[in-house]
Every structure is written in structure tokens, then in C-alpha cells.
Amino acid sequence: MSRVVNFSAGPSMLPEPVLQRAREEMMDWRGAGVSVMEMSHRGKEFLSIAENCESNFRELMGIPSDYQLLFLQGGATSQFAMIPINLLKDRDSALYVCSGSWSKKAIGEATRFCRVIVAASSEQEGFSTIPPVLSWNLDPSAAYLHYTSNETIGGVEFQEIPEVGSVQLVADMSSNILSRMVDVTRFGLIYAGAQKNLGPSGITVVIVRQDLIGETGPNVPSMFDYRLHAENQSMLNTPPTYNWYILGLVLEWINGEGGIEAIEDRNIRKAAKLYSAIDASSFYSNAIDPKYRSRMNIPFLLADRNLEDKFLQNAKQEGLVGLKGHRSVGGMRASIYNAMPESGVAALVSFMEEFERSAG
Numbered sequence: 110m111s112r113v114v115n116f117s118a119g120p121s122m123l124p125e126p127v128l129q130r131a132r133e134e135m136m137d138w139r140g141a142g143v144s145v146m147e148m149s150h151r152g153k154e155f156l157s158i159a160e161n162c163e164s165n166f167r168e169l170m171g172i173p174s175d176y177q178l179l180f181l182q183g184g185a186t187s188q189f190a191m192i193p194i195n196l197l198k199d200r201d202s203a204l205y206v207c208s209g210s211w212s213k214k215a216i217g218e219a220t221r222f223c224r225v226i227v228a229a230s231s232e233q234e235g236f237s238t239i240p241p242v243l244s245w246n247l248d249p250s251a252a253y254l255h256y257t258s259n260e261t262i263g264g265v266e267f268q269e270i271p272e273v274g275s276v277q278l279v280a281d282m283s284s285n286i287l288s289r290m291v292d293v294t295r296f297g298l299i300y301a302g303a304q305k306n307l308g309p310s311g312i313t314v315v316i317v318r319q320d321l322i323g324e325t326g327p328n329v330p331s332m333f334d335y336r337l338h339a340e341n342q343s344m345l346n347t348p349p350t351y352n353w354y355i356l357g358l359v360l361e362w363i364n365g366e367g368g369i370e371a372i373e374d375r376n377i378r379k380a381a382k383l384y385s386a387i388d389a390s391s392f393y394s395n396a397i398d399p400k401y402r403s404r405m406n407i408p409f410l411l412a413d414r415n416l417e418d419k420f421l422q423n424a425k426q427e428g429l430v431g432l433k434g435h436r437s438v439g440g441m442r443a444s445i446y447n448a449m450p451e452s453g454v455a456a457l458v459s460f461m462e463e464f465e466r467s468a469g
């Protein structure tokens with residue numbers, strides 16, 4: 110068996126100890142005589158998995174008891190619709206910060222349900238920065254303000270939670286949840302699809318303040334109603350049990366690594382190492398405003414774009430894969446989520462230096 114260093118943006122690499130544990134428990138989960146995939150979601154074994162997952166999540170992120178933690182399906186993309194469906198209540202507009210591809214997608218979907226007010230946009234700047242919060246439109250009649258805390262494709266990340274006064278804050282944290290400390294009480298709602306920092310695709314986490322959950326309209330499907338999911342402990346229907354279990358293993362792994370503080374320190378070192386290699390060379394470049402450079406997704410260009418294919422081929426020979434940039438941006442992108450070890454980033458940096466020496 111030989112595993113590569115996987116820089117894929119999502120689904121992305123999982124911590125190796127998690128995969129090993131899943132393998133050990135595959136045929137017989139802790140004496141139950143069945144795999145987690147074969148268990149009833151209502152049996153005591155699976156309920157213990159779900160409860161452990163929830164309590165670890167609450168402890169790691171510091172989620173207070175007046176917030177519901179929901180484990181849903183449909184990815185972050187379903188949340189693009191569920192958020193307006195559930196949070197608009199008697200209002201007809203919502204504020205959206207447009208900082209890249211994912212916020213654009215969220216805006217597109219919200220437009221089906223409400224009047225979207227673009228609070229601020231960096232589209233003119235090619236999504237290379239974040240407009241200063243002081244310039245945002247914070248219209249108090251809007252139901253909430255939505256922003257994307259890390260733009261996975263562009264590589265732009267909020268380094269602080271924006272100060273928006275009394276407006277309800279909603280954040281898509283799909284690609285940076287649990288990568289840094291976050292004060293949950295600043296938010297009305299946080300959501301994240303799992304396949305970047307949490308586990309396999311197919312499970313989506315929603316953290317929502319209890320008082321925001323309430324009546325939706327008469328035509329809203331049950332699966333799109335937070336209240337029904339909350340009342341049924343995220344078991345309104347059969348949940349994605351195996352994904353939930355793997356998510357639980359990832360949280361146990363984070364605990365074992367020293368919690369989010371330790372993970373965040375490591376993420377800071379990893380990103381600094383890669384950005385300084387890029388900045389130190391005229392062969393590589395990253396155009397993102399240094400104040401908002403992502404710690405998770407690091408896009409970079411080669412000065413000679415004709416060398417891109419060769420770069421990817423040679424990298425692959427060295428066991429470094431998943432480095433091709435998103436088709437909308439081009440170039441390269443290294444996604445270095447929680448599960449990426451420092452040695453993986455070090456291997457990439459050495460390869461980049463060597464490639465520059467030989468090809469540059």
C-alpha cells in the first residue's frame with residue numbers, strides 16, 4: 110500500500126488514524142457483530158455514536174446549549190435554500206456578502222426565496238480581497254447577513270468574524286470549520302458540508318440558535334424544515350449513518366491532537382510555510398490580498414503557464430496529487446485542511462523549489 114499526499118479540495122484527505130480505525134471496526138463495530146453501515150439508526154449502538162459525536166462537537170467548538178446541532182443531508186448546497194426558507198420568517202430580504210464562487214452560488218439560490226441585497230462584493234477585484242466591513246450595507250430590515258468564511262476556490266478567508274451590529278450572522282464554514290477557534294455565540298447559524306474538514310461527503314452540520322428555529326411556510330417539505338430535524342434529533346428519516354460515524358472519528362482525532370488550538374497552530378505554520386515559499390520566488394505567485402489569504406486553500410500560478418502540465422505530472426511522480434486549480438481560476442491550488450500533516454506541506458515546498466531549479 111502506498112498513499113499519496115492528497116491536496117484535493119474536496120472530498121479531501123482524511124486523517125490516516127481515522128481510516129485505520131474505520132478499517133479495524135469495519136466488520137465488527139466494538140463487539141456489535143456488524144459494521145456501522147449495517148446497524149439500525151435507532152439502536153443503542155448507533156445512538157451512542159451519534160451522542161458522542163454531538164458532545165465532542167459541542168466541546169471542541171464551544172457550542173452553548175441554546176444552539177441546536179443538526180446533522181443533515183444535501184450538502185452545503187441544500188443549506189443555500191434551507192437558510193432563507195427557515196430564517197426569513199416575516200421578512201422578505203437578506204444580506205449577502207459576495208466574496209467568491211461559493212457566495213455567488215449561495216446568492217443564486219437565495220434569489221429563489223427572497224430579495225437578495227448584496228451587502229458588499231469583491232467581484233470587481235476578481236475576488237482577491239474582502240471589502241472592508243465598514244463599507245458593508247447592514248440594512249436592519251434584512252432577516253440575516255450571509256457570508257462565506259473561506260472561499261474554497263479563490264483562496265480568500267475572513268481572518269475575523271465581521272462586526273455587523275444587531276444583524277443575524279450566518280456563515281458557510283464548509284471549508285474552514287474546526288480549523289480555527291470561532292466564537293459561536295456571534296452567529297445565528299453556521300453550516301458546513303463535511304467533505305473538506307469534517308469527514309466524508311454526504312453529511313452536513315448546521316449549528317443554529319434555538320430561537321431562530323420556528324414555523325416555515327405551509328408548502329415547505331419536511332426535509333427542509335429545521336424544526337422537524339431538531340425535534341427528531343436529526344433522525345427525521347434515515348440519516349447517513351456511516352458518514353456520521355466517520356465524522357465522530359475525525360472529532361476524536363482532533364481531540365487526540367490537542368483540540369482546535371493545537372490544530373490551528375499547525376494550520377498557521379503550514380500556510381505560512383507555503384506562502385513564504387511562493388512569495389520568495391518569482392516563479393510562483395499568489396494574487397490574494399495578504400490580509401485575507403486562506404490557510405486552507407492556497408491557489409498559485411506559475412510564471413510560465415506552459416509549464417503547468419509538467420508541474421502536475423512531476424508532482425504526481427513524487428506522490429503529490431490534487432494540485433490542479435479549479436477550472437474557473439486555473440493554475441494550481443493546494444488544499445491543506447486539518448488532516449494535511451506538516452510533512453505533506455514540506456514535501457510540496459521541496460518539490461516546488463526543485464521544480465523551479467530544474468525547469469525555471
Ligand SMILES: *Cc1c(COP(=O)(O)O)cnc(C)c1O
Nearest residue numbers: 184185186211261281283284302
Ligand atoms: C464545497 C463547498 C460548498 C458545496 O458543498 P456541497 O456539500 O457540495 O453542497 C459550499 N460552500 C463552500 C464554502 C464549499 O467549500
